[in-house]
Structure formats: C-alpha cells, structure tokens
C-alpha cells in the first residue's frame with residue numbers, strides 16, 4: 001500500500017502543527033498512513049519532495065504551506081506519477097483558492113482519500129539564478145517590487161495586510177521603468193508584466209476570466225501605464241476585479257515571455273522574491289498531477 005508524505009513549511013503564514021496533526025489523524029482513520037517532513041531552509045521542500053517521488057513509496061506528496069511551498073514541492077515531483085496534495089497553510093494560498101481545495105483538514109483528507117486529480121502545466125522562470133518552477137504566477141515590474149519590499153516580519157505579524165502596506169509605499173516610491181517584453185517573440189512595451197497560470201490574484205481577486213492551469217499557455221497581463229496616477233487606477237481596478245476593463249492594460253495569451261532588459265527590473269514568482277531581469281518564462285515540459293475534488 002502506498003503512503004502519504006506531508007512536506008510542511010514551518011515559516012508559512014498560517015503554519016499550524018495542530019492542523020497538520022488533525023489532517024494526519026484523518027488520513028490514518030481513512031486507512032492512509034502519513035508521515036510529516038518539516039523544511040529547514042528555503043528550497044529544502046524540493047529535495048524532500050524529490051526524494052519522496054524517487055522512492056516510489058508515496059501516492060501523494062502534500063505541500064503544507066502557501067504558494068511558495070507548493071512551487072518548491074512541485075519542482076521536486078513534476079513529471080512523476082505522484083499526486084500533489086495541498087494543505088493550504090500560507091498567507092495568500094492563491095492556487096488553493098483557484099483549484100477549490102478544501103481548507104478544512106477533514107474535507108481535505110477525504111479529498112486525498114478519494115484519489116481524484118487534475119493535470120496542470122506549471123511555468124518555469126529562468127533567471128541568472130537558474131530555472132525555477134512556479135505554479136500560480138510570476139511578475140516583473142511594479143507588482144514584483146511590492147513582493148521585494150514586503151517586510152517578512154510584518155507579514156509574520158499581520159499576514160496578507162503586509163502586502164497592502166507595501167503596495168501603498170511602492171506606489172509612492174517605485175520608479176516606473178518602461179521595458180521591452182517579447183510575448184511569443186513579438187515585442188511589446190510595458191512597465192509591469194504579470195505572467196499567470198491562474199485567474200486569481202493575491203488570494204481571491206479576479207485577474208483574468210480564464211484559468212490557464214490546464215493549458216500549455218500563460219495569460220499575460222501588460223501594464224502599459226507610465227504615470228503614477230494611471231498606475232494607482234490600475235492597482236485599484238485589480239482589487240475591484242475590473243482589471244480586464246482598465247485602460248492601459250492588455251491581456252494576451254502566450255507560451256513564452258522574455259524580458260531581455262539588463263536594467264534590473266524586480267521579479268517575483270508565487271509571492272517570493274526572485275531577483276531581477278533579464279528573465280525568460282516558459283511552460284514546464286512535464287505536467288503535474290494535483291489532488292482536487294471532482295468539481296475542482
């Protein structure tokens with residue numbers, strides 16, 4: 001009989017030993033023996049997930065954390081037959097909202113037991129630091145500056161509200177730079193680019209109408225605005241769910257995105273800082289199986 005391993009990030013926003021213990025207990029009651037491996041440093045989740053996938057002992061590898069933990073676990077198991085489970089214990093948990101993963105441990109354990117999964121195609125971000133898998137979205141420009149300047153301490157204290165603080169200070173301080181972005185090799189000019197697999201942003205805000213998780217494509221949202229006032233309106237429209245109708249914003253579909261600019265434009269993926277441009281983004285050559293409810 002195959003087992004379950006839970007890769008838990010103790011630094012994730014809503015990490016909870018008691019919730020993991022309850023989840024493990026419910027899995028055991030359903031006849032699924034589960035063990036827990038805690039991460040000790042950034043990137044450790046990839047090593048733990050890779051070892052688990054290569055051992056062939058586990059049907060499911062569960063990422064207990066937020067989008068950053070899910071991305072690191074996914075990087076270790078993408079292309080294998082193991083199924084990714086998600087126990088949403090992060091700050092924003094965008095992928096979990098997107099795939100309608102139960103936040104309740106009892107319902108989540110039942111979902112793992114039922115064995116349903118969907119197949120998604122994650123993205124890869126290539127920078128000077130090497131290739132890094134992302135599951136939900138990456139961005140270059142203003143949006144990434146927010147992530148770069150969000151205080152880890154404040155995030156630990158007030159959770160997602162720390163991003164609101166950083167958004168306001170970034171609106172005042174970020175020097176908007178226009179750069180060239182190649183979308184499926186076609187050049188465009190923008191001050192920010194959001195490259196998204198999903199349809200949601202920062203939790204449950206609507207970014208696009210269509211989720212591209214099951215496609216070998218991204219949704220690419222270009223901010224063509226160059227003034228601060230226009231940027232403020234764009235940010236407001238994002239949080240009001242009206243970004244699709246905002247002047248100076250364009251949504252395209254693509255399989256590759258390149259930002260050749262050597263001008264050190266900030267980059268983030270799945271809510272974590274990922275250095276600066278130049279960068280290239282493409283679709284993972286192998287898919288990922290993710291445990292979901294039949295409706296998810």
Ligand SMILES: Nc1ncnc2c1ncn2[C@@H]1O[C@H](COP(=O)(O)OP(=O)(O)OP(=O)(O)O)[C@@H](O)[C@H]1O
Nearest residue numbers: 013039040041042065066067068069090091092093
């Ligand atoms: N033991 C650890 N010590 C320090 N950092 C860690 C450790 N384990 C993982 N990390 C790092 O923590 C980062 C943040 O984790 P994660 O994204 O899951 O939580 P979050 O930021 O609260 O959630 P969300 O992305 O949903 O807002 C990960 O990208 C990972 O690199």
